[in-house]
Amino acid sequence: MPERIWVYGEVSAGAITTTTLELVTKAAEVGTAEVLLLGSAPADAIETLGQYGASKVFRSADPIFDDYLILPALEAAAALIGQQQPAVMLFASTYAGRDLAAGLSARLDCGAITDVGDFALRDGSVEATIPALGGAYQNTSTLVSEGTKLLVVRPKSFEPTAVGGHPEVEEVSAPGGADVRRVQIAERVDVPVEGPQIEKALKIVAGGRGLKSAEGFAMLHELADLLGAAVGATRAVVDAAWVPYSMQVGQTGKTVKPDVYIACGISGAIQHLAGMKGSKTIIAVNTDPEAPIFKIADLGVIGDVYLVIPQLIQEIKQRKGLIS
Amino acid sequence: MHVIVCGKVIPDTTVPLQIDPKTKRVIRSGIGHELDPAAAGAVEEALRITDAHGGEVTFITMGIADATIGIRKAYAMGVANGLHLLDDAFAGSDTLGTAKALAAAIKRSPFDLVICGTESSDSYSGIVPVQIAILLGIPALTFAKAVSVEGNSVRIQRQSETGYSVVTAELPALISVTSGINEPRFPPLKGVMAARKMPIETLSASDLGLAGAVGESAARERVLTVGAPPARTAGEVIEDGGEGGRRIAVLLAARGLI
Numbered sequence: 230m231p232e233r234i235w236v237y238g239e240v241s242a243g244a245i246t247t248t249t250l251e252l253v254t255k256a257a258e259v260g261t262a263e264v265l266l267l268g269s270a271p272a273d274a275i276e277t278l279g280q281y282g283a284s285k286v287f288r289s290a291d292p293i294f295d296d297y298l299i300l301p302a303l304e305a306a307a308a309l310i311g312q313q314q315p316a317v318m319l320f321a322s323t324y325a326g327r328d329l330a331a332g333l334s335a336r337l338d339c340g341a342i343t344d345v346g347d348f349a350l351r352d353g354s355v356e357a358t359i360p361a362l363g364g365a366y367q368n369t370s371t372l373v374s375e376g377t378k379l380l381v382v383r384p385k386s387f388e389p390t391a392v393g394g395h396p397e398v399e400e401v402s403a404p405g406g407a408d409v410r411r412v413q414i415a416e417r418v419d420v421p422v423e424g425p426q427i428e429k430a431l432k433i434v435a436g437g438r439g440l441k442s443a444e445g446f447a448m449l450h451e452l453a454d455l456l457g458a459a460v461g462a463t464r465a466v467v468d469a470a471w472v473p474y475s476m477q478v479g480q481t482g483k484t485v486k487p488d489v490y491i492a493c494g495i496s497g498a499i500q501h502l503a504g505m506k507g508s509k510t511i512i513a514v515n516t517d518p519e520a521p522i523f524k525i526a527d528l529g530v531i532g533d534v535y536l537v538i539p540q541l542i543q544e545i546k547q548r549k550g551l552i553s
Numbered sequence: 554m555h556v557i558v559c560g561k562v563i564p565d566t567t568v569p570l571q572i573d574p575k576t577k578r579v580i581r582s583g584i585g586h587e588l589d590p591a592a593a594g595a596v597e598e599a600l601r602i603t604d605a606h607g608g609e610v611t612f613i614t615m616g617i618a619d620a621t622i623g624i625r626k627a628y629a630m631g632v633a634n635g636l637h638l639l640d641d642a643f644a645g646s647d648t649l650g651t652a653k654a655l656a657a658a659i660k661r662s663p664f665d666l667v668i669c670g671t672e673s674s675d676s677y678s679g680i681v682p683v684q685i686a687i688l689l690g691i692p693a694l695t696f697a698k699a700v701s702v703e704g705n706s707v708r709i710q711r712q713s714e715t716g717y718s719v720v721t722a723e724l725p726a727l728i729s730v731t732s733g734i735n736e737p738r739f740p741p742l743k744g745v746m747a748a749r750k751m752p753i754e755t756l757s758a759s760d761l762g763l764a765g766a767v768g769e770s771a772a773r774e775r776v777l778t779v780g781a782p783p784a785r786t787a788g789e790v791i792e793d794g795g796e797g798g799r800r801i802a803v804l805l806a807a808r809g810l811i
């Protein structure tokens with residue numbers, strides 16, 4: 230019998246997240262994919278999960294999962310895992326995914342593996358591939374505890390593939406009582422980001438501390454607009470508050486795999502590379518010939534962003550016939 | 554108000570870390586150590602809370618002997634008590650083992666708030682804080698980019714995919730704070746001098762009643778193999794002799810990207 234592989238399903242901005250679909254695809258490849266979907270979800274959620282290979286969805290639309298952090302999902306998931314004993318449960322390394330995996334690992338005393346890039350099942354044990362220390366190593370790990378193995382997987386580790394299918398739905402009861410209502414989500418605030426979202430963009434222009442100031446991003450936006458690209462950034466400039474966190478690429482930001490990634494004034498720290506080295510074409514502009522970003526670039530230009538990028542902008546404008 | 558900060562002391566962040574293929578652990582000896590920037594942010598946040606509401610901060614770290622350097626840094630910043638979980642028996646702990654040790658140490662005294670960094674700068678598993686909260690049976694408020702304490706409750710702005718959420722809970726609670734939440738204070742010279750003489754309490758696994766429950770033998774996660782990542786071959790690197798921008802445009806056009 231194929232092993233049952235569970236996926237913690239997540240919804241963001243009114244849709245099942247792409248990462249959930251990546252995990253469902255992988256789960257269906259390895260065994261029987263089943264999804265735990267808690268809280269509000271779009272009307273076509275079940276259908277979408279089925280399309281990507283889910284055979285079953287454990288579902289509760291109870292608002293308690295939207296209104297209170299971690300604890301209701303933890304109670305519901307712990308009870309279901311106890312009953313159903315899936316072989317593996319997959320979580321995306323998102324805020325909610327990490328929190329639930331962490332809570333379950335402590336509650337079930339089973340541990341968890343984080344930062345997983347891939348995994349396989351061998352004779353009932355799990356072998357996870359981990360790009361350790363930001364990708365400087367590629368290790369494999371296993372969990373020696375009994376029962377369900379919890380894996381927290383990096384986004385974009387698998388390609389989501391629609392295979393078609395109609396999942397069975399099993400209603401799950403929501404936990405109640407004051408104990409699970411101890412952490413209240415009082416308000417959700419959306420911070421609008423200008424232009425295309427970097428997770429979905431096919432082209433990305435990214436800036437780092439080499440731009441010297443927040444104003445330097447205006448030039449990157451101009452280039453991005455010409456290319457139809459999104460703008461990304463390093464943690465250094467996000468921490469300096471030049472740009473919002475939603476633009477951060479890397480280990481603790483977004484993982485991206487665009488067709489082209491143009492890194493401007495970015496050193497190429499391993500934590501940044503962890504989020505973008507899967508890009509098809511990488512172009513880097515940096516004044517320092519020793520900058521590690523050059524080691525993974527298809528084209529590296531040793532030079533000043535303030536000379537190279539304006540010339541690139543001019544050149545693209547000319548090629549597009551915007552100027553002569 | 555008693556605020557407890559859990560923070561790591563990590564190998565110098567400018568030195569690329571290496572893994573010992575024999576023990577399959579990060580090599581921590583022979584490298585300078587420093588207070589994890591994530592821990593410094595947590596200490597700063599704790600001090601801001603006690604500066605505003607009174608009380609004191611305790612710093613707890615589990616780590617090798619070299620970790621005292623980080624405890625002294627925390628003292629210099631203004632922390633009142635430092636606890637060092639120091640024992641060979643802790644070595645090789647996985648995240649849950651680490652969380653068990655920290656939770657046991659936290660429980661030794663009454664507290665109002667525990668502050669962690671969302672992830673440590675050397676292993677960034679990012680799951681230890683919630684594990685600690687569950688083991689202690691207290692609410693966890695995670696990924697905070699702003700924190701305020703009012704009366705008996707704590708309120709955070711929790712980072713989200715699309716912005717942030719306002720999340721509240723009653724004390725005692727645990728919060729994890731994101732990098733960049735604050736600019737940690739520079740320890741004043743007076744603090745640095747005083748820190749040298751402050752005592753550091755050390756605790757072993759058996760002091761915490763955890764002999765056999767932590768360390769490599771108790772770890773749920775086992776590293777099987779340590780290997781190199783598939784290499785991405787470097788392309789061409791050119792000096793910008795005034796043609797750099799055009800060269801990029803040529804490549805973009807050749808690959809159908811403009």
Ligand SMILES: Cc1cc2nc3c(=O)[nH]c(=O)nc-3n(C[C@H](O)[C@H](O)[C@H](O)COP(=O)(O)OP(=O)(O)OC[C@H]3O[C@@H](n4cnc5c(N)ncnc54)[C@H](O)[C@@H]3O)c2cc1C
Pocket residue numbers: 436437438439440462463464465466477478479480481482483493494495496497498499500501504514515516517520532533534535566672673674675677
């Ligand atoms: C736990 C942890 C998680 C992290 N997560 C992330 C993450 O998710 N994402 C991330 O990006 N970082 C992350 N970091 C931080 C990372 O280690 C680096 O500090 C950061 O990526 C550096 O950003 P930067 O390249 O903008 O800055 P720097 O490293 O300062 O590089 C600036 C570069 O600009 C170049 N430069 C200067 N002037 C010019 C010029 N005029 N023209 C061209 N080039 C110029 C310099 O040569 C230099 O290479 C993390 C760190 C830790 C410890």
Ligand SMILES: Nc1ncnc2c1ncn2[C@@H]1O[C@H](COP(=O)(O)O)[C@@H](O)[C@H]1O
Pocket residue numbers: 559560561562591592595613614615616648651655668669670671672673674676677678679680681682
């Ligand atoms: N050895 C440790 N000593 C003290 N705190 C720790 C330790 N390991 C993890 N933590 C806490 O847990 C957070 C997340 O760590 P990690 O799960 O390793 O990313 C850190 O920022 C600390 O607050």
